[in-house]
Amino acid sequence: MELTLSILLGFMIIGALFSLHAKDLLSAVIACGIVGYSLVICFLLLRAPDLAIVQIVVETITLIIMVAVVLNSTREELKVKIDTRQIINISLALLFIVVLFFFFIQATDMLNPFGEHTLRMASAYVGETAAKTGSANLVTGIVFDFRGYDTLGEATVLFTAALGVLTILRLKGKK
Amino acid sequence: MTVNILCFILFLVGLYGLITRRNLVKIVISLSIMEFSLFIFLELVGYIDGGIAPIITGQDANAVYVDPLPQAMILTAIVIGLATTAMLMAIAIRLYRKYKTFDIREIKNLKG
Numbered sequence: 072m073e074l075t076l077s078i079l080l081g082f083m084i085i086g087a088l089f090s091l092h093a094k095d096l097l098s099a100v101i102a103c104g105i106v107g108y109s110l111v112i113c114f115l116l117l118r119a120p121d122l123a124i125v126q127i128v129v130e131t132i133t134l135i136i137m138v139a140v141v142l143n144s145t146r147e148e149l150k151v152k153i154d155t156r157q158i159i160n161i162s163l164a165l166l167f168i169v170v171l172f173f174f175f176i177q178a179t180d181m182l183n184p185f186g187e188h189t190l191r192m193a194s195a196y197v198g199e200t201a202a203k204t205g206s207a208n209l210v211t212g213i214v215f216d217f218r219g220y221d222t223l224g225e226a227t228v229l230f231t232a233a234l235g236v237l238t239i240l241r242l243k244g245k246k
Numbered sequence: 247m248t249v250n251i252l253c254f255i256l257f258l259v260g261l262y263g264l265i266t267r268r269n270l271v272k273i274v275i276s277l278s279i280m281e282f283s284l285f286i287f288l289e290l291v292g293y294i295d296g297g298i299a300p301i302i303t304g305q306d307a308n309a310v311y312v313d314p315l316p317q318a319m320i321l322t323a324i325v326i327g328l329a330t331t332a333m334l335m336a337i338a339i340r341l342y343r344k345y346k347t348f349d350i351r352e353i354k355n356l357k358g
Contacts, residue, residue: 072295083282087256091272091275099271103279106278107278114286117289117290118312119320122321125321125324129324132332137335148269164261179247179250186295188291208300208302209300210314210318210321214321225325225326229329233329235336236332239336239340
């Protein structure tokens with residue numbers, strides 16, 4: 072299991088690197104799709120079918136939006152000249168990477184090894200969801216019942232974003 | 247441990263793109279790559295060896311389920327990620343129509 076996931080994650084890293092260095096914006100967007108759809112396979116391997124379904128839908132919509140934006144504007148990537156500012160940016164990125172890697176190692180030290188997770192909070196959910204909510208799917212029971220207010224907030228965010236997109240894309244504005 | 251580190255490397259690739267790229271579309275792509283790596287990290291934390299998907303079938307009373315709580319959280323995060331990406335792309339296309347470029351160095355009116 073760990074080996075399969077490692078191979079998939081390696082593919083995702085290669086896809087991400089290609090996407091960041093592609094000369095054509097359309098191929099960059101489609102390489103971003105590689106990462107998103109590999110995520111679907113990872114979710115299926117990690118026993119999360121609900122997430123896989125949602126991620127397929129969301130990734131398809133995201134790709135359609137990005138392709139529409141790229142086709143309606145320009146496909147050419149900017150010419151990257153190596154000047155002093157670019158060198159400063161790259162060295163800053165490398166510095167961030169080293170520091171963050173150090174803290175990541177520190178933080179994940181106390182995690183259980185892969186595959187040996189113990190249920191803490193979720194044990195109550197696992198025992199009681201079927202009796203309390205009548206839902207056979209535990210994730211649905213948690214999202215729509217135990218954490219219903221969370222879902223309400225999520226719907227608010229989605230609605231606000233849709234309103235924002237409509238406002239931004241409206242062609243005629245008040246001068 | 248290997249999967250955790252690989253997952254973090256994916257996050258770092260996104261961060262690298264966010265800092266060094268100048269194209270607005272590529273910045274949005276880097277942000278979504280960072281999001282993806284976070285999703286898969288949370289999912290890796292909740293995985294249990296030999297566990298089954300958290301759907302109660304009633305056939306096996308002693309079945310071990312993988313942790314459903316991270317899955318519920320990620321479900322929320324994925325949808326919010328879609329909302330932010332759509333919003334960013336709308337802003338990008340609007341800026342392109344005004345300045346005829348995606349280059350963030352050319353878009354100077356917001357400079358303080």
